[in-house]
Amino acid sequence: MPRAAVVGAGMTKFGVHDEPLQELFGAAAFDALDDAGIGPRDLDALYFGNAMSGQAENDTHLGPKCASHIGAARIPVQRFEDACATSANAFKNAVEAVEGGTHDVVLVGGVERCTPETGKDTPEMTRIFASASHRQYEQPTGLTFPGVFALLTKRHMHEHGTTEEQLASVAVKNHANGRLNDRAHFGKETSVEEVLEGPVVADPFRLMDCCPFSDGASAVVVVSDDIADSFEAPVDVTGVGHATDITPIGDKTTPHATQAARDAANQAYEQAGIEAADADFAEVHDCFTGAEIMASEAIGFAPDGEGGTYAEEGRTSLDGDRPINPSGGLKAKGHPIGATGTAQIVELTEQLRGEAGDRQLDADTGVAHNLGGDAATTVVSVMEVRS
Ligand code: COA
Secondary structure, eight states: OOSEEEEEEEEOOSBOOOSOHHHHHHHHHHHHHHHHTOOGGGOSEEEEEOSSHHHHHSOOOHHHHHHHHTTOTTSOEEEEOBTBTHHHHHHHHHHHHHHTTSOSEEEEEEEEOOSGGGTOOHHHHHHHHGGGSOTTTTGGGTOOHHHHHHHHHHHHHHHHOOOHHHHHHHHHHHHHHHTTOTTOSOOOOOOHHHHHHSOEEETTEEGGGBOOOOBEEEEEEEEOGGGGGGSSSOEEEEEEEEEEOOSSGGGOSSGGGOHHHHHHHHHHHHHHTOOGGGOOEEEOOOSBHHHHHHHHHHTTSSOTTOHHHHHHTTTTSTTSSSOBOTTOHHHHHOOOHHHHHHHHHHHHHHHHHTOOGGGOOOOSEEEEEEEETTTTEEEEEEEEEOO
């Protein structure tokens, strides 16, 4: 049984933007509303994600500012903050709201600016992002997010023999996919050699193993199953799982297993009545190349310890049997924190409608995996072609 349907999807290009946050969000929101064939007055609520703009731009209480900007003032607006999983959590709550009868039509989305357009350079933005790590046990050590995921990845390499070449193959794939996506931050391909020759950011990650700092916005229109057929191109949401894990990472017994992702994926698959093998593709949270390998195992797209091999052998490429991140992922499409979760839902919607252009897959079922903080929060969603 569908829990809800997505009937409209929109996003800005991810990259560098100089417009105010409500205008950036408005561009994605109008795109989604137009796609759904409705206007702002048809909305019952806005579920909105933004993680860092208070620290980065001295701009808070953004929900009502965005609602006013799109001409939807007076509707209830709810703001979510779950680090990088911010708008996926907004999406989960919107699905629950339409399923439970609280609302029928909800606009869900997120916006963030992370580039020097905010007035904050890479070291300052890295410090701001690190506020999502543990205040007492991680921040005092100087641990920032490249370091968090480097530690998890090092553990994966130690346990499973994952290699730097396998990490690099994830970057190569995602840059190749991103080149087919005109809304991606980066439009250029790379090679294993180029990745391995890049400067080290946090061992084992080099420059090209990392996602960039990006600005951007994304939005989707979520409606109740009852009214979905009155829209032109509904795509069913059949499962949304949500779990957290122990933080700080030093307290996790198997940190490289990303347990929250496993729990969230199991919930989502159970709700949808499917197994991982039934899903045709996934958008996963590849903030660093190692994160994609761990995610591919956590959601059951590769057996434990074989995520690196799957990437290296091309099995997760567009023409592989387990495609991952056809959009280019965070690595090439970009990562404007609060916009990333619903941007994954945009990609699932377009793929399942057959609107993904040169990166189109033959797919009936897609999975989105969005992770926040030191692998402490994960939301996994399953969407399917409406039958
Ligand atoms: N991937 C590929 N190319 C990148 C890149 C990335 N992640 N980041 C920057 N570049 C490119 C730029 O386009 C630029 O290219 P050009 O010289 O051809 O114009 C060049 O590298 C230098 O860019 P710059 O902005 O000066 O890089 P930087 O040193 O300030 O930042 C990183 C590079 C990798 C340190 C930064 O992108 C980073 O920290 N990324 C991780 C963000 C993060 O932690 N997100 C949270 C995840 S949980």
